[in-house]
Amino acid sequence: MPRKPGRPRPPGRKAKRVRPPARPRIREEPVVTRARIAAAGESLKILSGPPTAQGTIELARSINELTDRSIAQVHAACQDGHRVACRSGCTYCCTFPVAASAPEVLAIASFVRERFDEERRAALDARVEANMAATAGMDMSRRDRVRLDCPFLEAGQCTVYEVRPVACRGYSSYSVEDCRRDFEHPGTGVEVHTNALRELVYGAIREGLAIACKSASVEHRLLELVRAYKIASEDPTLAETWRGRPEAFETATGADVFPGPWSDELDREFEEVYPETLDRLDGGK
Secondary structure (H helix, E strand, C coil): CCCCCCCCCCCCCCCCECCCCCCCCCCCCHHHHHHHHHHHHHHHHHHCCCCCHHHHHHHHHHHHHHHHHHHHHHHHHHCCCCCCCCCCCCCHHHHCCCEECHHHHHHHHHHHHHHCCHHHHHHHHHHHHHHHHHHCCCCHHHHCCCCCCCCCEECCEECCHHHCCHHHHHCCCCCHHHHHHHHHCCCCCCCECCCHHHHHHHHHHHHHHHHHHHHCCCCCCCEEHHHHHHHHHCCCCHHHHHHHCCCCCHHHCCCCCCCCCCCHHHHHHHHHHHHHHHHHHHHCC
16 A cells, blocks of 8 residues: 555655656646645634634644545546545555644544543554554554554444544545555555545645644644544543643654654655745735
């Protein structure tokens, strides 16, 4: 399965996705630029308000809705003759570590707190602990080769589908067979065919959210979902207080989890698009 934005590519590993080379800064597809600017602009509006739990949930909801709309527009415009093969119950891509933003993680924790009964939460907590124990000491390069079910799966279904992260919303495949072969032969460079523009668009939306968070001086790094969820699940006040607690998710990111806040390539890219996007937003006022 190809890496999702935020997952570093292991050293020496062949890229598995049929996609264009790293996007040149002067020839980026307009739809990608628009998605990044829209995400940054919408997020900054919400972050300009008071730090409330509801504001955090709204921030995640805004990004999720923008992702869904943008993906639908990409497929409506592309007409490349392929159909997305993803269906309910197909979980090959649900065995990889997922990177998510703080608002996304906090929205998931809030959803679980509101929708799961005590028994179901206890079962989820046990799966989270088992996942963390099985991956303790591994960086993302090693975890990329370990096939563990996402703790949020129950009987092959995502229990937090309504609030699933952008990475999960954005990923798709044109071939179940590709996904199966990659699952059975991890780290061997199996190519999984997908819509490359869709990948660029949802990656840009995550960049836009990160740009807004960095501009607002709050946690903007990508977090390892399972470890970040555990932190959020144990502190019901965090959805309200995370903006003033930059250390809150430290054990779910950093050098022990990622080689950097993003892969080296995405780090460089982010430093380029950060000032560009803010300049465009200022110019549009």
